[in-house]
Amino acid sequence: MTLPETWRMPPTIVPMNLKGGVGKTAVAEGLAGALHKHTGQPVLMADANTEGGLTRWATGGPPRRFEKNLGSALLGHHPVLDAIVDLGSPAVEQDQTKVWRRSQWAGQHLIPTTTWPIRVSHMAMDENSLTFVSLRLLVQRAMREAAERGIFYAAAIVDPGHNDTDATLLAMVAGDLIVPVVCARQSQSVDQLDALFTLFKQARKHEDHRHMNMGGIIVTDHDRREYMPNQVVRAVANAYGVPETPENKNDLYARTNERFWGVTPHRAAVERAINSGQTYYTYGNEIEGVPQLFDSIVRDRILGTR
Numbered sequence: 001m002t003l004p005e006t007w008r009m010p011p012t013i014v015p016m017n018l019k020g021g022v023g024k025t026a027v028a029e030g031l032a033g034a035l036h037k038h039t040g041q042p043v044l045m046a047d048a049n050t051e052g053g054l055t056r057w058a059t060g061g062p063p064r065r066f067e068k069n070l071g072s073a074l075l076g077h078h079p080v081l082d083a084i085v086d087l088g089s090p091a092v093e094q095d096q097t098k099v100w101r102r103s104q105w106a107g108q109h110l111i112p113t114t115t116w117p118i119r120v121s122h123m124a125m126d127e128n129s130l131t132f133v134s135l136r137l138l139v140q141r142a143m144r145e146a147a148e149r150g151i152f153y154a155a156a157i158v159d160p161g162h163n164d165t166d167a168t169l170l171a172m173v174a175g176d177l178i179v180p181v182v183c184a185r186q187s188q189s190v191d192q193l194d195a196l197f198t199l200f201k202q203a204r205k206h207e208d209h210r211h212m213n214m215g216g217i218i219v220t221d222h223d224r225r226e227y228m229p230n231q232v233v234r235a236v237a238n239a240y241g242v243p244e245t246p247e248n249k250n251d252l253y254a255r256t257n258e259r260f261w262g263v264t265p266h267r268a269a270v271e272r273a274i275n276s277g278q279t280y281y282t283y284g285n286e287i288e289g290v291p292q293l294f295d296s297i298v299r300d301r302i303l304g305t306r
Contacts, residue, residue, distance in 0.1 A: 001148050012139055012156040013302070014175035015218070018192040018199070020162035022183040023220035023264065025053045028159045029108075031179075031302075034294035036107035038303060041154035044084070044146075046070060046139055047113035048171040049161040055112045058105055059085065060093050063113045071114025074134055080142045081149075085110045109153075111142070118167040130166075133208050136174040155302075172212070173203055177302070179215040179261070180239075182232060190235045193217075197239040214240075216261035216301060236260070261301055262293045 015027040032043040047054040048070060052063035063069070068083040085092055087105035118130065139156045146153060160171030172178060180196060183189045203209045217236055233256055236242075242255045 001150055003144075003147055007147055007152070009140055010143055010153050010155045011176040011302075012136065012158060012174050013177045013179060013215075014158045014160055014171055015179045015181045016160055016168075016172060016175075016196060017181050017183075017189050018162055018168065018196055019183075019186065019189040020051075022181050022186060022189045023218075024162075024181050025049075025057065025159050026264075027179065027181050027218055027220070028054065028157050029057070030294040031298060032108050032157050033104075034298040035154045035157075035302070037295065038298050039154040041152050042107050042109055044109050044111070044139065044143060044153045044156040045087075046111040046135070046156065046158045046174075048118075048135060048158050048167055048174075050113055050115065050117060050167060051161070052113040052115070054159040055110065058087050058092075058108075058110055059112070064115050066112035069112040069114050070135075070138075071116055071118070073111065074114070074118075074130060074138055079145070080111070080138055081145055083111050084142065084146075085112060118165075118170060130170070132169055132173045132203075132206075135170045139174055169199070169203065172200065173209050176211055177213055177215050180217045181220060182217060182235075183220045184229055184232055187231065190231050193235045193239045216259050218261050218297075219263045261297050264293065 013031060015024040015031070017024060028045065032045055035041075035043045045054065045058075047063070055063040055066070059066075066083070066085070068078055070083065072078060073080040073083045087108045087110050088103070135158070139158065143153045143156060158171045158174050161167040178200060180193060182193055197214070200212065200214060204212050219232060236256045236259050240256070240259050242259065
């Protein structure tokens with residue numbers, strides 16, 4: 001199939017923090033579900049965390065059962081489309097007593113995680129070497145080849161690892177839009193916000209990485225936006241370089257308010273909510289259902305900027 005003249009490469013979105021356990025995977029799933037709802041198109045997800053949290057959650061089984069995965073696709077062992085799993089298919093669910101969960105993942109496709117460590121070099125020396133743009137090129141190839149077969153993705157979402165590792169950098173460079181995720185009750189995750197922005201700025205200096213843009217922040221494990229901890233507000237103001245004016249120099253919250261895209265309670269509640277449709281998310285200061293937070297972010301912050 002020839003690509004339509006109107007086809008454009010969809011964006012790749014990466015929720016990030018250099019600390020693990022802050023809710024990146026739950027945010028990735030929330031954004032994917034909202035993108036599918038708003039566009040009616042499937043969303044491609046890539047699990048770039050070698051711990052495999054997204055793959056386990058989405059498929060109900062261990063990542064090692066997928067012989068064709070992100071790692072084998074990156075090394076060119078098979079076409080990338082061969083690794084893509086339709087998460088809405090009942091056959092994906094390892095526990096067949098929970099096939100009902102597939103409805104929660106409808107319209108989402110997954111490239112499962114690799115089970116071996118990812119090593120990157122700036123200069124690929126052999127067929128087993130990866131450069132920092134390898135994952136971006138792979139994801140874009142998957143979306144282009146899928147479009148040639150009549151499958152038009154709304155976007156790709158990469159669920160990254162954590163720490164300053166090759167896999168994390170590979171995931172960051174894959175993104176057109178980086179969405180920081182911070183756990184309000186984990187001071188280390190707040191401290192890592194500045195490190196994340198430093199890493200982002202350093203990466204973006206490279207001419208191959210100028211496509212990256214930094215989005216607003218999503219705060220997890222917190223109840224209400226109006227009572228944001230001062231540590232979080234200061235970290236956000238510092239990371240985003242929010243300027244002071246005579247009117248707002250004494251009001252950090254006013255200076256950073258537009259940088260907050262959403263606030264969610266505890267990550268465990270987030271995962272339960274996504275799986276069962278319960279109302280755990282907040283947006284602004286209003287308590288709403290799971291879809292509303294990510295619907296608002298996707299509608300106003302992502303699709304609205306195209």
